[in-house]
Amino acid sequence: MTVFACARCDTLLTAPVSRVALPVHARQVYGHELIGVLMESGTYAVDPEPFGPPWRPWAENSPEQVRASGVHAPVFALSHGPREAIVIAPGDVRGTVLIPERCSGRCCGPDGRDGPNLACTGCGTAVASRIDDCGSWQAVWLDPRGVRALPVPGPALDSADWDELRERWPGTPPVERSGWWSPLWAAAVGAALAHALAASNGTRITVPAGLLADFFGRSLDALLPQRSPARPLALAGPGVPAVAGTIALTPRHPHTGEIWQPAATRDVVPLDAEVWTYLVSPRDRGPAAGGRVAPKAAHQVYRDDLSPFLPILAFRPDRDVFLDTLVRLPQVRRPWLRAIYDRVQDRLWEGPF
Structure with a gap:
């Protein structure tokens, strides 16, 4: 099992969680209603692709940046956010508080467009993005630059064969x-x-x-x-x-x-x-x-x-x-x-x- 803590002050930010595969619908935006929780409680996944802002239009990226992004054809914009963002269920979050000025969204809640909108209660560092808007899967994305993983005792995930x-x-x-x-x-x-x-x-x-x-x-x-x-x-x-x-x-x-x-x-x-x-x-x-x-x-x-x-x-x-x-x-x-x-x-x- 793993818990994630603030990289700056070691405040615990999650309950114990076990790693699973990133769902195929992790980045999906669908319809105009709340569509449920992305991750099962007690689990986390890691996105290998860049996540979140800043975004740069396709024409503003160098050939080296395009190659590093992992895409092979033009897209509207490329994320220049961090790789290896960690996604968990909102109910598994601990030790955080919303940053009100970073909670912009389309209509029902924050969608992460302003960058991390959850701060560590121990030191105030921005550590995660709460996604709570219509059409988006309910999730908390931990910023890999602001957290670190700590092993903790606990039963391993019972992974079916x-x-x-x-x-x-x-x-x-x-x-x-x-x-x-x-x-x-x-x-x-x-x-x-x-x-x-x-x-x-x-x-x-x-x-x-x-x-x-x-x-x-x-x-x-x-x-x-x-x-x-x-x-x-x-x-x-x-x-x-x-x-x-x-x-x-x-x-x-x-x-x-x-x-x-x-x-x-x-x-x-x-x-x-x-x-x-x-x-x-x-x-x-x-x-x-x-x-x-x-x-x-x-x-x-x-x-x-x-x-x-x-x-x-x-x-x-x-x-x-x-x-x-x-x-x-x-x-x-x-x-x-x-x-x-x-x-x-x-x-x-x-x-x-």
Whole structure:
């Protein structure tokens, strides 16, 4: 276990936490409502990319700065904030106080645009950014320049192995009770879509009918040329063997960040484990033991749980997560993929987005 303390005065700033993989939706901005807490309590993740202000427009960055940023195509602006920012759940914060003059945001709360907005209660040093605005995942980002990690005794995180993945993470439903698509799904599919394009080498990708087609088919058809030859995209992972010749859609472990690598193919597209497990084992809403007996069908037993929620609109992957993922893949420098990147970036509402 780890706690984080102020680098200047050693005031403890967090509860004990264990490291996990950075969620794929960590930087997502989605909709105009509060969308929940990013990190599970008792965990933390580290972002290897620069985080927060100052931001510089693309044209103001030198070639050396662009190379160091890890992007391979133009973006609106580059962050020149620190790398290795640590993100935790707001409830795991200790020993801090808000800095009121640094709490600007879009409408509902601070979004971190002013830099660190939490100060250490021991010495007043700015040590973290509380994100609490609409459309942003609730989180506290510790500034790596203002904190230091301290090991503490405590039980290690019980990280499931691959065989336990489908039991420990049974999956997040794609539609929320409100009827809107889950932002986690929009981010996960957006990121996986970028990897799928990179693996396609510019050729058509086919998707089998069913849930996989519902979430990937329309986007792939819109972005890739519809001509032969084509390669199929198929689920693979623990308990789901890959088929030779396919592009394998495999889970990314939520704790370690490891990507399942099948032996049958080298072309792998990582997908958030909560989404992958749902696609592999969608909820069975049919007759099952342990429920109530229907009055007119006493020979059948039905579940007590609710029917699946129906979406209000057609599914759209998160455009910004798609672009942010694609611009960090070296393959985007290939002319055909750069053309797709430019088209999606320049035309906000076109195609699957």
